[in-house]
Amino acid sequence: MINSLKKTTNMRLTNLFFKTFKEAPSDADVPSHKLLEKAGFIKRLARGHYTYTPLMWRVIGKLKKIIREEMEKEGSQEIFLPQLHPKEIWEASGRWDAYKAEKLTYLVQDRDENEYCLGPTHEEAVAHLVKNWITSYKQLPKNLYQITNKFRDEIRPRFGLMRCKEFLMKDAYSLSANTQQMDNEYKKMRRAYQKIFDRLEIDYVIVQADAGKIGGSQSQSEEFQVTAEIGEDTLLVCDDFAFNSEKAPCIISKFEYPSTQEPIEKFETPNVRTIEDLKNFAKSPIEMLIKIIVYKLTHKDSEEIVAVGIRGDREINPIKLTNHFKALDVTLAEEADLKKVGLKKGFIGPVNCPVNFVADNSCKPMVNFICGANEIDFHFKNVNWKTDCEEPIFDDFCQAIDGDLCPLVPEGRYKEKRGIEVGHIFSFGDKYSKALGAFFQNEDGKPQPILMGSFGIGVGRLTQACVEQNYDDKGIIWPKEIAPYSVFLTAVNMKDEDQRAAVEALYQKLLNSKVEVLFDDRKERLGFKLKDSDLVGMPYKIIIGKSYLAEKKLEIEPRVGEKIILSEDELDSFIKEHLLS
Ligand code: ATP
Numbered sequence: 001m002i003n004s005l006k007k008t009t010n011m012r013l014t015n016l017f018f019k020t021f022k023e024a025p026s027d028a029d030v031p032s033h034k035l036l037e038k039a040g041f042i043k044r045l046a047r048g049h050y051t052y053t054p055l056m057w058r059v060i061g062k063l064k065k066i067i068r069e070e071m072e073k074e075g076s077q078e079i080f081l082p083q084l085h086p087k088e089i090w091e092a093s094g095r096w097d098a099y100k101a102e103k104l105t106y107l108v109q110d111r112d113e114n115e116y117c118l119g120p121t122h123e124e125a126v127a128h129l130v131k132n133w134i135t136s137y138k139q140l141p142k143n144l145y146q147i148t149n150k151f152r153d154e155i156r157p158r159f160g161l162m163r164c165k166e167f168l169m170k171d172a173y174s175l176s177a178n179t180q181q182m183d184n185e186y187k188k189m190r191r192a193y194q195k196i197f198d199r200l201e202i203d204y205v206i207v208q209a210d211a212g213k214i215g216g217s218q219s220q221s222e223e224f225q226v227t228a229e230i231g232e233d234t235l236l237v238c239d240d241f242a243f244n245s246e247k248a249p250c251i252i253s254k255f256e257y258p259s260t261q262e263p264i265e266k267f268e269t270p271n272v273r274t275i276e277d278l279k280n281f282a283k284s285p286i287e288m289l290i291k292i293i294v295y296k297l298t299h300k301d302s303e304e305i306v307a308v309g310i311r312g313d314r315e316i317n318p319i320k321l322t323n324h325f326k327a328l329d330v331t332l333a334e335e336a337d338l339k340k341v342g343l344k345k346g347f348i349g350p351v352n353c354p355v356n357f358v359a360d361n362s363c364k365p366m367v368n369f370i371c372g373a374n375e376i377d378f379h380f381k382n383v384n385w386k387t388d389c390e391e392p393i394f395d396d397f398c399q400a401i402d403g404d405l406c407p408l409v410p411e412g413r414y415k416e417k418r419g420i421e422v423g424h425i426f427s428f429g430d431k432y433s434k435a436l437g438a439f440f441q442n443e444d445g446k447p448q449p450i451l452m453g454s455f456g457i458g459v460g461r462l463t464q465a466c467v468e469q470n471y472d473d474k475g476i477i478w479p480k481e482i483a484p485y486s487v488f489l490t491a492v493n494m495k496d497e498d499q500r501a502a503v504e505a506l507y508q509k510l511l512n513s514k515v516e517v518l519f520d521d522r523k524e525r526l527g528f529k530l531k532d533s534d535l536v537g538m539p540y541k542i543i544i545g546k547s548y549l550a551e552k553k554l555e556i557e558p559r560v561g562e563k564i565i566l567s568e569d570e571l572d573s574f575i576k577e578h579l580l581s
């Protein structure tokens with residue numbers, strides 16, 4: 001009784017904590033962010049921190065329900081971990097320094113000056129949890145998940161909920177006794193994710209991804225990417241293969257280099273600073289030039305300056321570089337860094353290079369190439385590996401782009417798409433369990449580290465991604481499973497007694513049938529109310545007017561699609577089929 005009364009009051013718009021806006025705030029620059037603000041779903045508290053209003057909390061509640069259902073079908077169990085993590089567990093895993101180097105974590109002290117971080121992710125906390133709890137292979141596998149806030153001091157929070165400093169994440173952690181179990185847990189999570197995203201009716205691609213700082217040597221890693229123009233990630237897709245461009249292996253177009261080597265020659269290149277300048281000055285195809293970028297690598301206890309060469313027309317992918325050097329962080333070297341090690345900006349080259357020099361595979365076939373002479377205002381031409389300088393270590397450091405050959409499909413070429421990363425699944429083995437001492441006894445009684453995987457969904461980001469894929473010039477079009485209400489109900493004229501009585505009666509009927517209905521009981525113009533209804537984006541609206549009173553025909557308008565006209569006795573089956581979740 002109390003429950004239904006509570007529900008009744010919540011679903012009357014005059015009682016709801018609700019407001020819509022003509023304009024979005026000036027910092028909202030993508031459609032989904034504008035719409036969520038205009039329709040009163042979120043409000044910014046600070047840069048990268050948002051409040052979810054009751055409307056939004058209903059949407060999030062439904063999404064959490066879908067996530068819980070699909071996770072639990074695959075055997076995952078819900079837990080709740082603290083958000084403040086003691087420094088010790090992050091030091092044990094070696095990530096205290098890595099996250100500190102990137103300035104991504106919020107560091108906090110308590111009254112006794114004990115150090116903590118606000119959890120950006122929870123691998124360490126889970127490894128700590130299972131230590132001494134899971135002691136035998138008989139207790140494995142297990143899978144634990146939570147839906148809580150994460151904290152990351154993002155350098156560029158933007159696009160509303162897409163990139164926040166505090167955001168809601170579903171994170172799950174698999175715990176396995178052997179690689180077969182670990183792979184099986186991965187498959188189960190992949191299946192759960194597919195079901196979750198399918199229920200949201202969104203277009204997404206599963207791409208091979210970099211495992212980032214969480215990864216270890218045994219990692220397998222895929223991202224779920226919602227395709228959208230505004231996506232921050234570049235995806236490269238070829239037939240059934242799809243990669244985040246951070247990870248996409250690269251074969252770049254061939255170039256016919258000369259068949260005979262010429263003698264090296266130094267030439268004066270005054271004021272030639274960029275690769276474009278050099279190309280024009282030397283009147284040479286850009287493929288004959290080596291472009292060199294200098295990076296600063298951060299390791300646990302040291303920093304290193306590395307010069308990286310790549311064919312003149314291509315760009316370096318810093319993630320590939322980070323992985324090659326197993327660095328904690330990679331940033332572009334600044335002018336002061338170059339000076340310190342004797343590098344001459346604009347004139348750097350592999351011949352007598354004063355720092356470690358590595359090169360992308362695109363440099364390997366080069367013959368008679370042009371590069372900096374490590375001397376101001378001079379370059380070399382006709383440079384050849386082994387003849388004029390030591391052959392460097394070559395690896396794939398290249399940023400793959402649209403049109404590049406895909407190494408996995410004969411003659412296949414990458415097509416570029418934009419994506420919003422809404423989920424990430426990966427297995428990484430024993431990295432955290434070993435570090436935190438989470439061991440179990442195997443069948444032979446031998447201690448072994450538990451093998452782990454972690455599986456994230458950005459709950460807020462995913463909700464906004466649904467809007468980014470589903471809106472029109474009137475407002476949001478929520479996927480049915482997460483719409484805040486199924487139906488928007490009002491009367492043409494709430495001041496008219498007959499209409500009001502009829503709409504109140506229908507409201508009660510819908511409530512009794514357990515339909516989630518937002519009853520706009522405001523005494524406003526119909527046009528004003530319909531505008532709000534379309535902006536907020538419920539799947540159906542029902543408007544009671546004179547024609548309903550005269551003919552007892554109900555007009556039901558889907559948010560998208562043709563009007564449906566029902567007689568009163570057709571309403572029950574319509575409710576069952578379309579309005580109940
Ligand atoms: P990104 O590459 O976008 O920074 P990530 O790879 O660092 O994300 P994960 O550690 O894989 O993120 O986190 C799991 C999920 O959490 C991501 O797939 C994404 O959906 C979400 N997420 C990550 N960072 C943010 C953020 N700053 N704001 C909102 N959601 C986020």
Ligand code: MG
Nearest residue numbers: 223421423424
């Ligand atoms: Mg990720």
